[in-house]
Amino acid sequence: MSSLTIGAVCDPEDEILVAEPYYTNYRGFAHLLGCQVVPVPTFAKEGFKVSPERVRAAITSKTRLLVVPSPGNPTGAVLSHQDLQELGSICMDAGIFFVVDEVYREFVYEAKGPDALAPSVLAVPGLEEVAIVVDSVSKRYSACGARIGCLVTRNEALYQACLCFAQARLSPPTVDQFAAEAALRTPRNEMRANIAAYKARRDVVVQGLNEIDGVSCPCPAGAFYLVADLPVDDAEHFCRFLLTDFDLDGQTVMLAPASGFYATPGAGRNQVRVAYVLDIPALKRSLAILQAGLQAYASYRIES
Amino acid sequence: MSSLTIGAVCDPEDEILVAEPYYTNYRGFAHLLGCQVVPVPTFAKEGFKVSPERVRAAITSKTRLLVVPSPGNPTGAVLSHQDLQELGSICMDAGIFFVVDEVYREFVYEAKGPDALAPSVLAVPGLEEVAIVVDSVSKRYSACGARIGCLVTRNEALYQACLCFAQARLSPPTVDQFAAEAALRTPRNEMRANIAAYKARRDVVVQGLNEIDGVSCPCPAGAFYLVADLPVDDAEHFCRFLLTDFDLDGQTVMLAPASGFYATPGAGRNQVRVAYVLDIPALKRSLAILQAGLQAYASYRIES
Known part of the structure; x- marks a missing residue:
């Protein structure tokens, strides 16, 4: 899904800001498409929070995406609704997309109640055109080898570009689709x-x-x-x-x-x-x- | 697998010769990586055979691959051992790779006996460094939605490059791997x-x-x-x-x-x-x- 996002949004030479430390494969996906990953450092002493100032400072004319996982791999940091709003508004101003990898959405330890979820960028008003969620069933249901994920966007042009890529990709594995559908019914x-x-x-x-x-x-x-x-x-x-x-x-x-x-x-x-x-x-x-x-x-x- | 081959062999702007008519997705895979598909026409009146002369004429300094499916989709044409030898030797001379998509290997109608298979480029002596086979279990076992394939090469440098891509890709779907293993035991x-x-x-x-x-x-x-x-x-x-x-x-x-x-x-x-x-x-x-x-x-x- 990250690979699809990069393909749909970036041209070769474009830059992708990624909160560092980050999921190693982002770099591979970007490299394959001729793009550069530019790290935005986060620090243990700040609880690995993504600093809006550092993001703003890292944006150049070549930047097309800001990618942040929340909850994060490898740090476990979770962005609050306000964090998402701040980072999203920087992306809006810069005219770049804001990709939040929400695959660990349910894995939050401070929220209470049966519906506790990490705050989602999709719930932040005003970010409709720039917010992209990438998701997968693998972590949620301990199905590491399942190859079923999705990309969520409300941006019509991006949606159309992704559709081209999806059609070239044909389908994800059939059996995994059935398994994912069943898993999604987990109470x-x-x-x-x-x-x-x-x-x-x-x-x-x-x-x-x-x-x-x-x-x-x-x-x-x-x-x-x-x-x-x-x-x-x-x-x-x-x-x-x-x-x-x-x-x-x-x-x-x-x-x-x-x-x-x-x-x-x-x-x-x-x-x-x-x-x-x-x-x-x-x-x-x-x-x-x-x-x-x-x-x-x-x-x-x-x-x- | 075709996508992997293109990624491992080509730089952006490189050209890929493909026997035309061809499996449409070759073009999508190539485009995604910034490469051009250059068609080598074949004709019904020639039984859609790939002409060595036309291949030779189409090779430029940017050509990195010749891709031919055999047995072919959409034409059903099957290359003989001699065809493979001729095309392979052109590739050797030009310093390009010869990719044969052998996914329909068992689907041959003139050969006899329980082991009847289409001639494989792997069996042509002298092509060890340039021959690449791409394969998949999907056609052989009517498992269209299975996402299990392989790439076969004896070229050490290419093997290493493919390994990098494979590691970035993590694994193919787990369930499909088990199913493919069982299917391969079909008598x-x-x-x-x-x-x-x-x-x-x-x-x-x-x-x-x-x-x-x-x-x-x-x-x-x-x-x-x-x-x-x-x-x-x-x-x-x-x-x-x-x-x-x-x-x-x-x-x-x-x-x-x-x-x-x-x-x-x-x-x-x-x-x-x-x-x-x-x-x-x-x-x-x-x-x-x-x-x-x-x-x-x-x-x-x-x-x-």
Whole structure:
């Protein structure tokens, strides 16, 4: 869907602003179509909020899109209705589209009630011509290999352009279409029970991480990821060490080095992305392994 | 898969030679990546064979690929081992890749035995560095909505480039992967029984069409399509007439105007593509309807 959006909106050489750290594949999709991803940095100490000032400063005559996932991968940050309004109004003024990747819409932990959802850009009045939502069933229903998504726009010209691309693409997989239709009938309260389980996981992981010496992370308001600072120079090297040179009673943990989510050189080098998708006992055990791994890594670095 | 090939091999502005008439989506895939499709015409009177001379004449410094489906959509033409050798050697000399779309490989009607297959470019010695096969399970197992295909190359640099694209694309649909794996275990003789049914259908349609006044088509050696000349100026107009202004006892036929398969202006205007995928009684009835439709259309044209 992101690829479709870029194809429908951009010409080669155009620029796409993306809140950084960002879903790595945005860069691949853009590159394939000859476009540049321009990162708009966000920071752990600001809870990874997207700053309107930094967005405004990054817009050039080549900018065609601002892309922000909310709830976000990898940071878990959730944009408020007001955030969406502010960013959307900057896009309106600049004459660019505002793409919000809302695939984790249901995964919000502060909102209450069976209909709790992340604020949607579609609900912000006045953005009808510039707001684009990209969505997918994969995250919502743990259907990673399903290839069913959608793009929502009220912009007639964009709709027509997307239709051309969709016709060239023929159809998404048939079986997945039937499965998605059935999945969409999942009762809301069942979904909320699932979200409550994720919230409990998040709380265990956030508390556990912040209790480890030198580790810190903001508490994400949505999705099922977080980005944590580790007391290491090179998180990629540490992640590899965990897999090849370390174990705690025969077990280890695999973390995603966050540098792959950054385009800014050197950014995120001490960070990792954590996906809290296991059950609580496994998460607690993982935290213990990570803590022991960090201690072992400190000795290993001194020795080597 | 065709899209992947173009992405991996071509830069924007590059040219792709395609035997014409061709599968319409090649043009969409190419356009999306900023490349040009350059048609190499083939003709009914030559059984839609791809002429080595015309290929050689069409190659320029911008040409990166020659794409030929065999067995072909929409013509049903099948390249012989010698055809593949000749075309492949032209590609070798020109330093371009030779892409053969072999999705209809099993659908050949002149070869005998349970292992009968269309000649493959992979079996032509000396073409290892330039031959590319694109394939899919969709046609072979009547699984139109399955989104599982592959690209085969022995060229190491191309393989690495394709791997980058594949990693950006993540995975094809999971359920379809399992289904494809099961389908690939279909016994060969079962497949051949299926092919025999298609052959019988082909024979009925080819004979029936050539018996209609003013209609002609070569007998296709493979796939399940054919391109027929009709005694009309504008086949698209005639096809529309069949759907909107004609019926025989409440029934009509839908044909694909062939002009959509041509990039050369004006080419194929009197042609239609026929897919002979129904059972024989339905095909016979369709031929009768087409014959009546052509008669009615002739009167309709004189009157209007």
